[in-house]
Amino acid sequence: MRQDHLISASHLSREDIEAVLDRAADIDDDPAAFRQRHAGKVLGLCFFEPSTRTRMSFDSAMKRLGGQTVDMGPVESSSVKKGETLADTVRVVEGYADALVLRHPSEGAATMASEFVDVPLVNAGDGAGQHPSQTLLDLYTIRENAGLDDLTIGIMGDLKYGRTVHSLAEALTNFDASQHFISPESLRLPRNVRYDLHASGAQVREHTELDEVLPELDVLYVTRIQRERFPDENEYRKVAGQYQIDSETLEAAADDLTIMHPLPRVDEISPDIDDTDHATYFEQAHNGIPVRMALLDILLSQDR
């Protein structure tokens, strides 16, 4: 990887992505070979926002590499409650760890924090900004199930506030992928992401209805409406419950359609899809382990 930190998927080249995905595949094939790889190293977990999958899978990944973790714990019981700045928090935790994972409600927080630390810092979600390690596990899942080139993907739901969408869309510009974005008008991709996609020559189309495009798709990536990011609860209510899929919706889909979701889901994917061959979201979540092991392995092995 060219850079020390992982802040935005837009910084990742195809070579960077393939290096992580290939390492993750090696780990999947022979996890025992990596069991002591980072013995004695410590990963710092700083989560200023709720997390289950991302926090636990980074924790588990580090331990499966032989390392250990230190966790800031809930914001309510940390010094943040006493008014400590983010810059001070990361500068302190840097002294306790060989790499940091940061999740924060403010867009741009990871970029700012990375300027204060010398150890590698992974952005595990900055508000409605980016979530690049999620993207790496998404790409790994797509590569395993549908292939990354000659791919037709639909990305549906909250494209405005969904940071996993922003990262995934930008990373996919490295591949021969045609991207269809399906959302209500009010939750379209933000202008800056649309600009980046356009500037990189990505094949992109926007829709308000899934059925316009469903039969063509190899992958459908469904997302949750990000309730916590709406400035106004009434605005949330206007769009809540739209863009749900169930087994009936899928009658128009290709037999080998892969359905993904970064999770947690609310009501976007009916449980009657879970037992079909389309459902790939739990496998996707499990891929967080080899992919985050691969990412940590690469970041912790770079000569610094």
Ligand code: NCD
């Ligand atoms: C996502 C997130 O935090 O952005 N969750 C995750 O990390 N898998 C998606 C979401 O919260 O909807």
